[in-house]
Amino acid sequence: MTISTLAVTKASGELAVFSEQKLCESLRRSGANTEQIQHVIQELKPLLYEGISTKKIFRYAFRLLKKKSRPSAAKYHLKKAIMELGPSGYPFEIFVGEILRHRGFSVKIGQIVQGHCVEHEVDIVGQKDSVKIMVECKYHNFPGIVSDIKIPLYIHSRFNDVVSSWRIKDNNPDMSYQGWIVTNTRFSGAAITYGACAGLILLAWDYPAENGLKDWIDRLGLYPITCLTSLSTVEKKHLLELKIVLCSQLRDNPSLLDTLGASTGHLHTILREVESLCTPSRL
16 A cells, blocks of 8 residues: 555545545645645554544644644644634634624624514625625534535525515615525535526635635635634633634633633644734735
8 A cells, every 4th residue: 555545534424535636725725835744644653544534644744733833724724713613603603704894794693684584593694795605504513414405495485585675675676685505514516506507605614716715714814713723622612602603702802812811822823823813814
């Protein structure tokens, strides 16, 4: 067996050939430099074996990168960090709402909206100029879960009912309306096809290509606190219970960390990592 033919087990249970190039690209996107990437690859190779899970490979790579660069490790940890926002989907809704705010939308979260026929509980209602959006968030705690065609079918019918009411209430011929579905995992091919046909906007972890959820997060520098390698699991849970979801909240108001009862040295470590994460790459 060689590395080039090593079979790995994906989150879905499928087998795939290990790709060193993909791993290197993933590390590079996290901000790791060439020396750090080479260190991770060289230290990782002896740990690999036939059938190893991609989850275990990620865990090894994360630990190795963390020793070299906490900020890069935090970004490399992003997908898993989003899944650590749970178990409920509410922190994810707050997180998506903040992304939309930074893209110029006014946002209201957890709204009861009267449709033409019935009331609907809508995750996010947003507006930017003459564009009004209804956003439904499909949050998952585990990788490999796919939002299939039933999701856009259901959301589309709810969106049509809500828009029928909005058109009458707004009484603005210049207003346009959009239905959005945002997930932290993936959509099935049929769901994407239906969404495009129905005029829905679908945003998944890596869809659309080069403009998926992970791309938005990187460009805006909006990372969840669950990314932070300097916070313990207990500390993350405590902050989430206080509805502190974004690293930028800690940057803008460091006193929020006082509730942790941590030492001054530990607080400084957290804030240094926060500052390193909160600079947008490009808008």
